[in-house]
Amino acid sequence: MTTTASQEAFLRAFHAERPAVTAEAFGRGRAPDGRSSYEIVCDRVAGSRRVLDLGCGDGLLLEFLAQAEGRRLAGVDLSPHSLDLARRRTSLSGTRLVRGRAQELPFADDSFDACVSHMALMLMGDLEHVAAEVARVLTPGGVLSCVVGGGAVGGEAYERFLALLRSTIGKAPASKRIPVLGDRRARDREGLDEVLGPAGFTAADWQTVPIDLSGPVEQVWATVSGLYDLGPFDETVVEELREAFFTEVRDLTTSRGQVPCAFKIHLVTARLRQPPCSPAASPAARQGDDAVSSAPATD
Numbered sequence: 001m002t003t004t005a006s007q008e009a010f011l012r013a014f015h016a017e018r019p020a021v022t023a024e025a026f027g028r029g030r031a032p033d034g035r036s037s038y039e040i041v042c043d044r045v046a047g048s049r050r051v052l053d054l055g056c057g058d059g060l061l062l063e064f065l066a067q068a069e070g071r072r073l074a075g076v077d078l079s080p081h082s083l084d085l086a087r088r089r090t091s092l093s094g095t096r097l098v099r100g101r102a103q104e105l106p107f108a109d110d111s112f113d114a115c116v117s118h119m120a121l122m123l124m125g126d127l128e129h130v131a132a133e134v135a136r137v138l139t140p141g142g143v144l145s146c147v148v149g150g151g152a153v154g155g156e157a158y159e160r161f162l163a164l165l166r167s168t169i170g171k172a173p174a175s176k177r178i179p180v181l182g183d184r185r186a187r188d189r190e191g192l193d194e195v196l197g198p199a200g201f202t203a204a205d206w207q208t209v210p211i212d213l214s215g216p217v218e219q220v221w222a223t224v225s226g227l228y229d230l231g232p233f234d235e236t237v238v239e240e241l242r243e244a245f246f247t248e249v250r251d252l253t254t255s256r257g258q259v260p261c262a263f264k265i266h267l268v269t270a271r272l273r274q275p276p277c278s279p280a281a282s283p284a285a286r287q288g289d290d291a292v293s294s295a296p297a298t299d
């Protein structure tokens with residue numbers, strides 16, 4: 001199996017067990033302005049009518065997008081189990097929900113005004129193919145707006161969980177380690193520009209936003225234990241990690257029983273460049289002799 005194929009097989013198997021894990025965690029997360037990361041990316045494409053969600057999972061972002069009247073929506077995902085959940089959302093009855101790969105999008109050229117993706121781009125291999133496919137299905141001038149993970153904020157429960165997780169992974173046999181997922185360039189401004197630029201996109205606009213995922217310890221555990229790395233662990237190992245986590249965050253817990261937990265996201269937006277106008281098609285050429293010509297006088 002190629003690397004990308006084994007990554008995708010892992011993702012499909014993981015989401016067969018946990019088809020809505022991301023929405024369960026991030027659906028209740030809040031940025032400093034009170035919006036969820038789903039609402040933030042949805043607002044980025046407010047003026048777009050035809051929108052594709054890449055790696056749509058169980059369809060929570062599409063549900064936010066469907067609140068605007070007259071939109072034509074589509075979602076694509078590797079996971080049939082996540083798509084089954086998306087199909088149960090009544091607001092998505094008119095949405096095309098397709099099982100497929102972002103590297104081989106099952107849509108015609110120029111089908112969409114915007115493409116969104118929430119916590120999925122950084123999991124995708126063959127990133128050049130993803131960029132080329134998104135550019136192909138977007139209309140010139142179309143928008144790509146993605147949320148990619150940015151790691152722990154620091155000084156809170158997620159950072160402590162990651163330290164415990166690293167130690168657990170360090171002691172685990174190789175068979176319990178997950179494949180390296182995606183392409184690191186998707187998490188980095190220069191790296192992503194390097195991929196998106198040749199596909200025809202403008203340099204991406206990056207905004208880093210902390211997402212507050214604080215709550216009672218059980219809820220915070222449910223959030224952090226949704227990470228892919230825990231997928232292959234036996235129940236006993238997960239239980240040991242859980243106990244260690246509860247002990248580790250005890251001193252962080254407020255008098256109201258809240259455990260501070262936060263995660264950074266990067267909100268990345270780029271636009272597909274318009275092709276340069278050919279002289280025959282330019283407005284000046286079409287207006288005839290009266291139009292001011294920018295062509296050389298000898299032409």
Ligand SMILES: C[S@@+](CC[C@H](N)C(=O)[O-])C[C@H]1O[C@@H](n2cnc3c(N)ncnc32)[C@H](O)[C@@H]1O
Nearest residue numbers: 022023055056057077078079101102118120124
């Ligand atoms: C972390 S989940 C996020 C799901 C959803 N966007 C959300 O935020 O709730 C990542 C999703 O991307 C999908 N995915 C990953 N690589 C993909 C690819 N190459 N093509 C299509 N979907 C992919 C996975 O199947 C999974 O549903």
